[in-house]
Amino acid sequence: xxxxxxxxxxxxxxxxxxxxxxxxxxxxxxxxxxxxxxxxxxxxxxxxxxxxxxxxxxxxxxxxxxxxxxxxxxxxxxxxxxxxxxxxxxxxxxxxxxxxxxxxxxxxxxxxxxxxxxxxxxxxxxxxxxxxxxxxxxxxxxxxxxxxxxxxxxxxxxxxxxxxxxxxxxxxxxxxxxxxxxxxxxxxxxxxxxxxxxxxxxxxxxxxxxxxxxxxxxxxxxxxxxxxxxxxxxxxxxxxxxxxxxxxxxxxxxx
Amino acid sequence: xxxxxxxxxxxxxxxxxxxxxxxxxxxxxxxxxxxxxxxxxxxxxxxxxxxxxxxxxxxxxxxxxxxxxxxxxxxxxxxxxxxxxxxxxxxxxxxxxxxxxxxxxxxxxxxxxxxxxxxxxxxxxxxxxxxxxxxxxxxxxxxxxxxxxxxxxxxxxxxxxxxxxxxxxxxxxxxxxxxxxxxxxxxxxxxxxxxxxxxxxxxxxxxxxxxxxxxxxxxxxxxxxxxxxxxxxxxxxxxxxxxxxxxx
Ligand SMILES: Nc1ncnc2c1ncn2[C@@H]1O[C@H](COP(=O)(O)OP(=O)(O)OP(=O)(O)O)[C@@H](O)[C@H]1O
Ligand SMILES: [Mg+2]
Numbered sequence: 001x002x003x004x005x006x007x008x009x010x011x012x013x014x015x016x017x018x019x020x021x022x023x024x025x026x027x028x029x030x031x032x033x034x035x036x037x038x039x040x041x042x043x044x045x046x047x048x049x050x051x052x053x054x055x056x057x058x059x060x061x062x063x064x065x066x067x068x069x070x071x072x073x074x075x076x077x078x079x080x081x082x083x084x085x086x087x088x089x090x091x092x093x094x095x096x097x098x099x100x101x102x103x104x105x106x107x108x109x110x111x112x113x114x115x116x117x118x119x120x121x122x123x124x125x126x127x128x129x130x131x132x133x134x135x136x137x138x139x140x141x142x143x144x145x146x147x148x149x150x151x152x153x154x155x156x157x158x159x160x161x162x163x164x165x166x167x168x169x170x171x172x173x174x175x176x177x178x179x180x181x182x183x184x185x186x187x188x189x190x191x192x193x194x195x196x197x198x199x200x201x202x203x204x205x206x207x208x209x210x211x212x213x214x215x216x217x218x219x220x221x222x223x224x225x226x227x228x229x230x231x232x233x234x235x236x237x238x239x240x241x242x243x244x245x246x247x248x249x250x251x252x253x254x255x
Numbered sequence: 256x257x258x259x260x261x262x263x264x265x266x267x268x269x270x271x272x273x274x275x276x277x278x279x280x281x282x283x284x285x286x287x288x289x290x291x292x293x294x295x296x297x298x299x300x301x302x303x304x305x306x307x308x309x310x311x312x313x314x315x316x317x318x319x320x321x322x323x324x325x326x327x328x329x330x331x332x333x334x335x336x337x338x339x340x341x342x343x344x345x346x347x348x349x350x351x352x353x354x355x356x357x358x359x360x361x362x363x364x365x366x367x368x369x370x371x372x373x374x375x376x377x378x379x380x381x382x383x384x385x386x387x388x389x390x391x392x393x394x395x396x397x398x399x400x401x402x403x404x405x406x407x408x409x410x411x412x413x414x415x416x417x418x419x420x421x422x423x424x425x426x427x428x429x430x431x432x433x434x435x436x437x438x439x440x441x442x443x444x445x446x447x448x449x450x451x452x453x454x455x456x457x458x459x460x461x462x463x464x465x466x467x468x469x470x471x472x473x474x475x476x477x478x479x480x481x482x483x484x485x486x487x488x489x490x491x492x493x494x495x496x497x498x499x500x501x502x503x
Contacts, residue, residue, distance in 0.1 A: 008359030012348065019347045019388075212343040216404075219307050219337040220360040221329060 005222050006230045013204065013234035052145055053079045055089040055101040062109020069104075071156050077148050093133055099141035102149065103131040108166065115157065115165040125165040132170050146170060197239045201231055259321075260285045260412050260443035261306060266315035268301050268467075275301040277467035278315070283445060283460075288438045290458035291447045292487070294497070298467040299447040300340050303416050306445065307337045320412055333361075336410030340417050340447075342397045346390035350381055350400050353389060354407055361408035368407070375403040378433055380426070395422045402430065412443045419453060431457055451487040463491060470494050 056072065058065050073080040081098060083089040089101040111128035118124045132149060134142045149168055157164060208214045217227065261283035268276040276298040283289045291299050304310040305317055308328045317324045320334040344353050351372060358368035376382050379399040389397060402418055415434075419427045434444060434457060448454055454461045455475045463471040463478075471478060471494055475487055482490045492498055 002362055004359050004362050008356050012345065012352075012356050015352070016345070016347045211346075212339060212341045213345065215309060216337070216339055216343040217360070218309060219332060219335065219339075220357065221332045221362070222360050223329075 001223075001226055001229065005226050006233065009222070009227065009230035010234045010237075013231065014237060016204070017200075017234075017238050051077060051079050052100065052141055052148070053081065053098040054145065055081050055083050055092055055098040056104065057083045057086050057089050057101065058104045059106045060104050060108040061106075062113075064109040064112045065104050068108070068153070068156055071152050072102075072149070075148065075152055077144075090133065093135060096135065099135045100145045101133040103133075103171075105129055105131070111165045112157070122163055122165075128166045130166055130168045132168055134170060194239075197235045200235055200238065204231070258285060259283065260287070260319065261289075261445060262316070262318045263302075263306070264316040266302075266305060266317060267313045268298070268305060268310060269313045274467050276305070276312075279464070279467070279469045280315075281462055281469060281472060283443060285443050286438065286441045288434065288444045288457060288459050289446065290454040290461045291445070291464055292449065292451070292454045292461050292491070293447075293464035294449060297464045299464060300416055301467075302464070303337070303340075303414050303445070303447060307335055307414055308332065334410060335412045335414060336405040336408065337414045338402050338405035338416060338418055340420075342394070342401050344389050344397055344400050344404065347388065349386050349388055350376065350392070350396075350403075351385040353400060354403055357404045358407045363408060371407055371409065372403075375406055378429075379403055380429065395426050398422055399426060399430070402433075406437075410442070413437065413445065415444065415446045417447055417449070419448070419450065427453075451491070455487045461487065463494065465495050 054072070056069055058069065069080065069082065072078055081092075083092075083101070086101075086103060089098070089103075092098050093101050105128050107126055107128045108130070111126045114124060114126040130149070130153070132146060134145060136142065146168060153164070153166060153168065157166075205214075208217075259282045261281075263279055263281050266276055266279045267274065279298075279302065291302060293299050301310065305312050306319055306324065308324050308331055311325065319331045322330045322334075324331050345356070348356065354372045354376065355368060358372065363371070373382070376385050379402060381396065381399055381403065384392065384396060389400065392400065398418065398421055402415070405413065405415070419430050422430065431453070434446070437444060446454075446458065458475060460472065460474050461478065462469050471490065473481070478490050479486060482493050484490055484493060488498070
């Protein structure tokens with residue numbers, strides 16, 4: 001393997017790709033068309049905001065917890081059902097009737113009261129933990145519900161930034177790591193990229209064969225392995241650009 | 256075998272339906288400028304392709320630079336420079352980029368590559384167009400660039416398959432002068448052509464090939480005097496009863 005040869009051929013392949021308008025079109029416009037068609041056919045474009053059903057179990061007898069539940073109900077994003085005990089809420093959650101269950105702890109009102117008394121003195125606060133159970137089957141709910149709750153809570157506390165006496169803790173069994181839009185779309189993009197890669201390599205091959213370049217290259221000391229390496233390298237560099245373009249289109253289209 | 260740059264012994268190449276090269280034997284000495292002359296379809300390109308390892312002879316033996324082309328392909332490739340008949344240059348690269356790419360394929364170091372690039376582009380009159388894309392070149396310019404690509408690594412043995420086709424007389428003469436210069440440097444040149452005057456004025460020895468058979472092999476002078484005619488054109492007519500069709 002001689003890197004100079006591989007490098008030279010890889011560069012040539014990149015230049016070819018980025019200099020030929022037809023290929024550029026394929027790389028950057030095809031993804032756009034692809035995404036728009038995809039988006040339109042799955043109806044994800046321009047849809048209205050969904051409403052999440054959440055269950056609330058109130059262990060606190062204080063008045064502040066009632067006010068908090070009201071604040072949650074006032075959000076257009078949430079449909080709040082109050083449950084008497086944790087068990088029924090859990091049952092409904094596992095049956096998919098609600099997408100999340102919130103457990104308000106007994107010391108919730110007390111905690112808020114301590115905060116209102118001295119908002120700037122965290123050492124005097126009584127800390128409380130709101131438990132949140134999430135439907136592990138719904139990627140959207142796991143992503144959307146916690147920030148909504150956080151926001152309602154922050155608004156309720158009149159608070160602009162942490163720290164807060166009340167923290168929201170996700171108690172469900174699943175490990176919820178943030179699923180980014182990228183991860184959400186990655187499988188599709190990889191499929192797209194690999195199909196694209198095959199197309200491009202085949203196209204580049206036949207083109208060079210037609211104009212006799214491949215034959216000419218074969219009279220130089222480059223080995224088939226070096227030649228293949230250069231092709232693979234070039235398209236490994238090009239494909240992410242294409243799927244990157246695809247991804248940006250997705251974001252742009254709001255998918 | 257050391258003194259011969261190119262040896263062909265009883266070489267036959269058959270394609271499915273035609274015998275393209277039919278028992279050709281010839282030897283080209285080191286430093287010789289050899290011309291293979293023949294009409295369209297005579298088997299010139301097929302011969303060159305076998306000599307540079309692109310085609311495998313159906314039978315017979317081929318060696319270049321003392322190496323068996325079939326067995327020591329890699330060594331042969333390092334030794335030869337090939338200018339194919341069809342103008343093979345990358346249209347989407349500039350002239351200079353084409354030259355650099357080929358220099359890198361021969362793993363030249365940067366200084367040598369830059370020096371030889373500038374020198375060859377200058378010699379073939381392409382310096383001013385070096386940074387234009389090749390797709391904007393005229394046919395003759397592409398042919399000249401194609402010759403530069405074949406010579407970038409300063410090869411000892413050079414194959415030029417109809418190098419001057421489509422060139423104006425001035426460019427053609429420049430290429431001829433350049434070939435004479437290469438010969439002075441001691442390079443072996445294997446040239447194919449169907450221009451009689453090219454073969455006559457340039458080559459040390461000429462082989463005339465027709466229907467895959469080598470029908471004459473001598474210096475142009477000897478050929479002309481032995482056949483008691485005025486020029487190579489008449490030699491060809493006398494040997495085959497036909498004229499070589501001149502295109503363009
Ligand atoms: N790949 C191939 N498959 C089948 N037949 C071929 C192939 N290449 C060449 N031939 C045949 O071999 C014969 C010799 O062709 P070749 O290209 O060597 O001729 P040439 O002397 O170079 O002619 P020209 O002056 O037109 O370039 C022709 O009859 C051609 O049809
Ligand atoms: Mg030919």
